Amino acid sequence: MAKQQRTIITCAVTGAIHTPTMSDALPYTYDDIAAQAIAAAEAGASILHLHARDNETGAPSVNTDDFSPFLGRIKQATDAVVNISTGGSLTLSIQDRIKPAATFSAEMCSMNMGSMNFSFHPLAKRYGDDDWKFDWEKDYVANSDGNIFRNTFRDIREAAETLAPHDIKFEHECYDVGHLYNLKFCMDAGLFKAPVFIQFVMGILGGIGADIDNLVFMKKTADKLFGEDYRWSILAAGASQIPMATTASQMGGHVRVGLEDSLFISRGELAESNAQQVAKVRRVVEELGCQVASPDEAREILDLKGGDRVNF
Amino acid sequence: MAKQQRTIITCAVTGAIHTPTMSDALPYTYDDIAAQAIAAAEAGASILHLHARDNETGAPSVNTDDFSPFLGRIKQATDAVVNISTGGSLTLSIQDRIKPAATFSAEMCSMNMGSMNFSFHPLAKRYGDDDWKFDWEKDYVANSDGNIFRNTFRDIREAAETLAPHDIKFEHECYDVGHLYNLKFCMDAGLFKAPVFIQFVMGILGGIGADIDNLVFMKKTADKLFGEDYRWSILAAGASQIPMATTASQMGGHVRVGLEDSLFISRGELAESNAQQVAKVRRVVEELGCQVASPDEAREILDLKGGDRVNF
Amino acid sequence: MAKQQRTIITCAVTGAIHTPTMSDALPYTYDDIAAQAIAAAEAGASILHLHARDNETGAPSVNTDDFSPFLGRIKQATDAVVNISTGGSLTLSIQDRIKPAATFSAEMCSMNMGSMNFSFHPLAKRYGDDDWKFDWEKDYVANSDGNIFRNTFRDIREAAETLAPHDIKFEHECYDVGHLYNLKFCMDAGLFKAPVFIQFVMGILGGIGADIDNLVFMKKTADKLFGEDYRWSILAAGASQIPMATTASQMGGHVRVGLEDSLFISRGELAESNAQQVAKVRRVVEELGCQVASPDEAREILDLKGGDRVNF
Amino acid sequence: MAKQQRTIITCAVTGAIHTPTMSDALPYTYDDIAAQAIAAAEAGASILHLHARDNETGAPSVNTDDFSPFLGRIKQATDAVVNISTGGSLTLSIQDRIKPAATFSAEMCSMNMGSMNFSFHPLAKRYGDDDWKFDWEKDYVANSDGNIFRNTFRDIREAAETLAPHDIKFEHECYDVGHLYNLKFCMDAGLFKAPVFIQFVMGILGGIGADIDNLVFMKKTADKLFGEDYRWSILAAGASQIPMATTASQMGGHVRVGLEDSLFISRGELAESNAQQVAKVRRVVEELGCQVASPDEAREILDLKGGDRVNF
């Protein structure tokens, strides 16, 4: 089991689930993604988990051209670790999905540790046909009952081998107990080296639910499988985001917040920004006795290559 | 939580994972499937979980023509409940996969409660190129690292709605904690009615591992989500098949054995037949104080429509 | 499992473990106990768990004469529920220990659900011989390695039967898993009626440790044994007091703070008062989305007889 | 976590709870204790956990004179490890209770890791006033609702220090989660050295109940507290004795059976002898793939001083 000194706050700024209609605060232009990421870092996030979106429509994008405009500005303005998603599309191949991480040779990138249903179609019912800001949104949300978030064992191997020369640390997103076993299988096959960084993802329809029972069990399972060879964080979707992060911080875990994972600042109240969520979780975990990690402390805890070895 | 009176033994006779090379005992001809199913019933199995295979090559099949030859003979010779798989192919659509269950209007059919990696490629390394009995086997096994066992929320809805007129009871195969949440979501949407019958599937690469920690947690989660509205059984793949079944029987669970799930009778020793596994698990659970359910007791416990309402 | 509407904060004002030397804030005079209890109620505590002490020396007391001076003043100044300890002495008989609860016919009283070692002797090493404010303190602390907190099944029966006419609701203090089984045994014997109110006591040397694993397991066990027939709260001793209370509030539990259980407001920093702990836990649990119960809401949640039916 | 090679069967031959009235098979004469112990060893028990009783009345005894007559005969006839109880009386001091272990300098002795209620008074209702074989039995059983099994931290220290020169390995009987914490506290204080041997005692009224949830949690807690520094076994009282032992053996645990812990061979059927229970548990655990340890294998697993260094 990994003991932590400091609590790392990751902020997932925009993601690929929520759509512009759902919250005016959700950033999708290059400018807004950059600004909110920088503000999140200033509020205490030491890792910025980033997706790109189309600058005009807000549609999720894995084009490197949609990353460039904000990556440079974020690097210039903050020392935070940049973590680039490899999960930004449910239809594209693994090679397409890892291209941004490889192109920019980020310090970190995410990696979903299996295939699964990944659905948010119940959200569609909250909006009338005229409510949607952009054309793509309604179908994107409503049709997600047919979604499979795909990462076969072969895909994972391909991603690991392609990215190996970049010395990128993975944020292994584990949506269920079996994903931990998958990670163990891949480690035993030599694909990832210790310490691995595991993100327990809870509360997505298709994965494990978000409650403290499940968190305790995910951690127990990770202890059983990985011993001292892992670090971990929690991402709880929706209203339980900050409460679950608080409990995780008491168990020695790191925490992830951000508008990718929840649009809310408290039950029923939309967050104004990513930074507002970062500030809130920071305030609570510090009040309960944890101290927040700086970017360099995060680099040390996770054994990262350093912000000077990226390609942006 | 569901208390059991009697322990139901399901026997999964042949499945779609193992190949003829792996054990001479694995039945694939119509004759052998029928004979082993009947012997399993005589040994104490009250439910027979059945896949079809090509009569010549043993390749997995979802053709109704490959079911007919053995279904009638099994019905004639035993009173056991027939349960027809809907998971016999990783490439075909849900409509193709549920066709046998619908055609024969079985009392039960299986239903995988989500999508997942489903791999057995490590088995390929145990055999040399010349070891394989049939041409299809090697690639089938070796390429399973690219497999996704697909059942989106939309697929599940389609299957439930198509099969609703047949009053079929599902064996909800849950390979991970999230699959229980998926089932809960589907029950809340009205797709399945209580009591549901959940098969905890443990030890498949891609799903949750097979140990007692995981079994206890799966059951706790089911208690939390379903209260009194479920019955459950365990299927542990490989060498832990009978030991895990034994523990489950002590927890009030039903058990599944059969060559689909394990080719072994004890560690390192191949089973001679499905009936041998049934007899062994029966002997052990009875020695520890459980009593085995007859087919009619199984029908009562699971609230089945009855063996006279099938179409074969 | 019991769902809560509001979170009840209990404040345990002085107890019988800590001694005046350990913190200047620990109240022991009649005046200070009254003042701190009232301030705690004003800060948000709806239940006041009270022990008496000698007005001159601060030594724990179960004399009714040491309760009277503050009980009336507390009743006059607040509407909070008064809960009188039955555990204030490790040497006296159960009849002596329940006398204050019976004499004053309080709305609630505590009840330790078993016998156990109950030791705080390691604290003695923190003080030099000249540090102790009062003569009794050193031996009281240092000799606690020989302590048994005694409540046999016969003692529990005697207390339950003696107090039955007073319609007192018990705070069943459960220091370990077996104490839950003891409570179940006593409920089955008709000694206590649902809903029972269980205080999970964690982190006392002799009982279960204070961590989230243990909290989850205590609650799971209570769910298993009591179903809907219980309400629960947590008391974590020492530095984990407020963090554990925070997690419990997220699980639907009530919380107990106060200088009886911890002298600290954060790691290494002594609390200035009971009210300071109440205010802090209130602030955190409200920030995470819970609402604090008023005394009348607490009375409704726990099914109490009412503040007008006490004898002080 | 401790991996086992072989499964050690301990047989607890007579104990101090059951009385002669309850089963004709319960040995209490010197001859019968010797004969049943020897037969248990021949059936596969590699450790014999022994109490003495009065040769005439069967009343529990801690007199060394009541041990001598059978100890020598057991040593002569078997190579099994002798383990002498230190818990044979609820009224005598720790010094009296450890005297047999010290006098005979056994390879092992038991040690209850805390104080607790320890009651079997419900058994008294099963017998009419005229049913009792001996005068002492009825009160002994009926009054156990007032029992405290006493082992304060000071008692434990005294026992550990007194027995240290004898190089005795303790069977640390842990009846609840808190007892594991007590053991950890004592190990940190230097009283016991690794690997410690923990007996999880389940199903005694006053301690944790006997089910698989609790077993898994006890083991998880031991893993958390002791890492690789412990070996463990299970003792489940009453009808769950052999089923729980079976599950424990699958989890890497050792097992304890014997008439001290259960008078039954299956639900509702009295065992004919200790050896019958040993033979049954051996048959089941071997059928599920474990192998039983010989006395010398048990000595190696538990790091015992050897059968040639005892004083009888």
Ligand SMILES: [Zn+2]
């Ligand atoms: Zn993402």
Ligand SMILES: [Zn+2]
């Ligand atoms: Zn199948």
Ligand SMILES: [Zn+2]
């Ligand atoms: Zn108290």
Ligand SMILES: [Zn+2]
């Ligand atoms: Zn004993």
